Amino acid sequence: MKPDEFWNLISNNDKIHIIFLCGGNICRSPFAEMKFEQLLADSKIKNKEKFIIQSGGFINQKDVRIHPFTEKALLEERILKDRIDQHFPRRMRKYKEDLINATALIVMTEGIRDIQLPLRYRDKAIFLSTLGISNKEVNIQDPAMIKEYQSYKIIMDQITSYLVHMIKKMEDLHI
Known part of the structure; x- marks a missing residue:
């Protein structure tokens, strides 16, 4: 999906179902x-109730809820601990209905879009970076193995x- 297609869909739909996708759904996408x-709750966007926001991944995670550094970063962002504790990694192969019903699948890397995401859903995929500062497809590094x-x-x-710029664009479009 191209950015113009995304903004057109977002502007002209009564329901907006966005799924953020990364590898294991423990770092980038839940964040x-x-x-x-x-950001949506704090924004000037009028019809916030039309948004369904989810995240998912494709790597099977066992006995993992969220990366400890992701939790720490979310807490620093003033996300409530109760909200963080609600997160369980979702392996999207088990949630095909969500992939079918999604307005857009926001990916972090070309590998997620071109390798992990099944072909039949790729027309809904768009890089997070193209919705942010520029229209460039920027791979957002998987931080799971970073120790510091x-x-x-x-x-x-x-x-x-990228998310701040995305919300700003939605506000500018009067969504």
Whole structure:
């Protein structure tokens, strides 16, 4: 999906179902989901109730809820601990109905879009970066193996920056 198609869909739909996708749904996509919810709640967007915001991944996660650094970053963003605790990694192959019903699938990398996401849903896929600062497809690094929080947080800040610009564009479009 091209950015213009995305903005047209968002502007002309009574229901907007967005799913943020990453590899395992423990770092980037749950952060994007919860941060977007917060930004949406604080925004000038009028019809907030028309949004359904979710996240998911494609790698099977066992005995993992959310990456500890993601939790720390979300808490620093003033996301409530109760909200964070509601998150369980969703392996999207089990949630095909959500993929079918989604307005847009917002991906973090080309590997998620071109390899992990089943072909039949790729027309709904768009890079988070193209909805943010520029129209460039920027791969957002998977921070799961980063051992130092400050380096990890840089990636979460990158995601936040794209989300802030995304919300601003929605406000400018009077969604």
